[in-house]
Amino acid sequence: MKILVLNGPNLNMLGIREPEIYGKTTYNDLVDLIKDYCSKKNIEVECKQSNSEGTLVDYIQQAYFDKVDGIIINPGAYTHTSVALLDALKAVQIKTVEVHISKVDEREAFRQISYVSYFASERIIGKGLNGYLEAIDYLEAKV
Ligand code: DQA
Numbered sequence: 001m002k003i004l005v006l007n008g009p010n011l012n013m014l015g016i017r018e019p020e021i022y023g024k025t026t027y028n029d030l031v032d033l034i035k036d037y038c039s040k041k042n043i044e045v046e047c048k049q050s051n052s053e054g055t056l057v058d059y060i061q062q063a064y065f066d067k068v069d070g071i072i073i074n075p076g077a078y079t080h081t082s083v084a085l086l087d088a089l090k091a092v093q094i095k096t097v098e099v100h101i102s103k104v105d106e107r108e109a110f111r112q113i114s115y116v117s118y119f120a121s122e123r124i125i126g127k128g129l130n131g132y133l134e135a136i137d138y139l140e141a142k143v
Contacts, residue, residue, distance in 0.1 A: 001042075003139055004068045005034055005132065006059055007049040008076030014101075021102050023128055030129055037133050041140060053078055053085065060088035070139035071096045072132060079104070079114045086115040095143055097122045097135040 007027070010017055015026035025033075031047045038045040046068075048059050056078065063071060071094050075085055079100070089096050096119060103126035104111045117123055122138050124131040 001069050001140065001143060002044040002067065003038070003046075003070045003072060003136065004059070004063045004066075005045060005047045006056060006071060006073045006075075007047070008056055008074060008078045009051040011074060011076055012049050012051070023101070025129055030132065033129060034132055034136070037136055041136070043136065043140065045136075053082055057084050057088045060085070060092055063094055064092040068094055069143045070094060072099055072135040072139070073097070073116060073120075074099045074101065074132075075116055079116060080110055082115055086118055089116060089119040095139060096120045097124060097138055099123075099131045099135050100125045101128055101131060102126060 012027045014022055014030060015024055027049065034045060034047055050056050050059065056075065060071065073096060075082060078085055098114065098116050098120035105125055121142065124134050127134060
C-alpha cells in the first residue's frame, strides 16, 4: 500500500506559527512521525508540502501516475478557497482523508467551508498531529 501525505500553505511553519493553536512540533518532526508510523505498518509513504495551490494540484495529479492508493491532505487555508484542489481530487479518484490539526469547526466562520470535503471520504479535525496517524489507520482499513 502506498500513500501520499500532502500539506498545504504554512504547514512548513509548524512549531513556529501560532504554537497555541498548532503546537510546538515542527514540520520535520511531523514527517518523521508519519514515516515511523508507516514503516511499522509496512506502508509506503511520501510526504509533500507546498505553499502554492498549483503545485498541490500537480502533486495530486502525480499521485495518479504514481499509482498511489490513498491521499491524506491538510490543504491549510486552501481548504476554504480552492475548487482547483477539489477538482484535482475528483480527477484522480484516489481515496482521500482530510486532516486539520486545529478545531476548524470551532474557529472563524470562514473556516467552516471546506471544498475538499466534497470529495474526502473522512475528515479528522482537531486531533493535533495525531490526526495524521488516525488518517493512516483509516486508509489502511479502507483501501
Ligand atoms: C488548518 C486549518 C486552516 O484553517 C488553516 O488555514 C491552516 C491549518 C489546520 O490544520 O488546522 O493552515 O488546516
